[in-house]
Amino acid sequence: MIRLTTRKLLMPALLAIAIAPLSLAASAAPGDESRHPWNERHQEQRQALYERAGIDEATRAALEEAHAEHREAQRELREQHHERVNDILGEEQHExxxxxxxEMHEERHAERRQAMQERLDALIDSWGLDEAERQALHDAREAMMADARELRDQEFDNREDRRAAWLEIRDEHRAALAEILTDEQLAELREIMKSPHAHHKGHHQEPHGGHHAPEHQANDDA
Known part of the structure; x- marks a missing residue:
């Protein structure tokens, strides 16, 4: 019973590693979409692509202008669509x-979380950890969750500072896990976090419901 309880307490911590990027994005204040970290990353990738392809500065500027016009057209279409939907639906229907x-989003989230937990259960059970190691994982979970709660209550000047603070917590948690798990176990944990269909070798049973893990799981944040 103690082993089962400890394992259940561990699951939210491992899941937190996967879902934190979404929480950070959701907590960021709305503003210029072009300043979103994802868009900034895409911009960097485009520039690297231009550099590799030998695209000159004038052509790059024209391409960037085309991208900007495309984003603006998409924004206008979204606004027109919202207005059309509001015209079709009454207030009661809209609500x-x-x-x-x-409700559907919550149901899908619960199903994905359950599927992820089952994969993690199978993985951790396959490691054959002793009670001391499981307790150490539980303690690492408690420390991370406490830091995450403290971070959530803090105010930051911008999303970059908040993300930097989260990355520091993540790195500390990784270091704590590295003292408990082997390199192979850590690699297996990262693999199962980044792939919705990843299964520990020897465990071929399909997760409950066969649903995908959340699309927002960041491959590099597990």
Whole structure:
């Protein structure tokens, strides 16, 4: 019973590694979408691509202008679509639709979380950890969750500072796990976090419901 309880306490910590990027994005204040870290990363990738292809500065500027026009056109289309939907639906229907969407999202999230937990259960059981090692994992989980709660309550000047603070917590948690798990176990943990269909070798049973893990799981943050 103690082993089962400890394992269940560990699961939210491992899941937190996977879902934290979404939490950070959701907590960031709305603003210029072009300043979003994802868009900045895409911009860097485009520039690297231009550099490799030998695209001159004038052509790059024209391409960037085309990208900007495309984003603006998409924004206008979204606004027109929202206005059209509001014209079609009454206020009561609109609220009912939003409520149904929230329920479906919560159901899918619960299913994905359950599927991930089952994969993690199988992986951790396959390691054959002793009680001291499981307790150490639990303690690492408690420390990380405490730091995450403290971070959530802090105010930051910008999303970059918040992300930097999260990355520091993540790195500290990785270091704590590295003192408990072997390099092979850490690699298996990262693999199962970044792939919705990844299974520990020797465990071929399909996760409950066969649902995908959340699309927002960052491959490099596990």
């Amino acid at each position: 009912a639709l939003k409520a149904a969407m929230r």
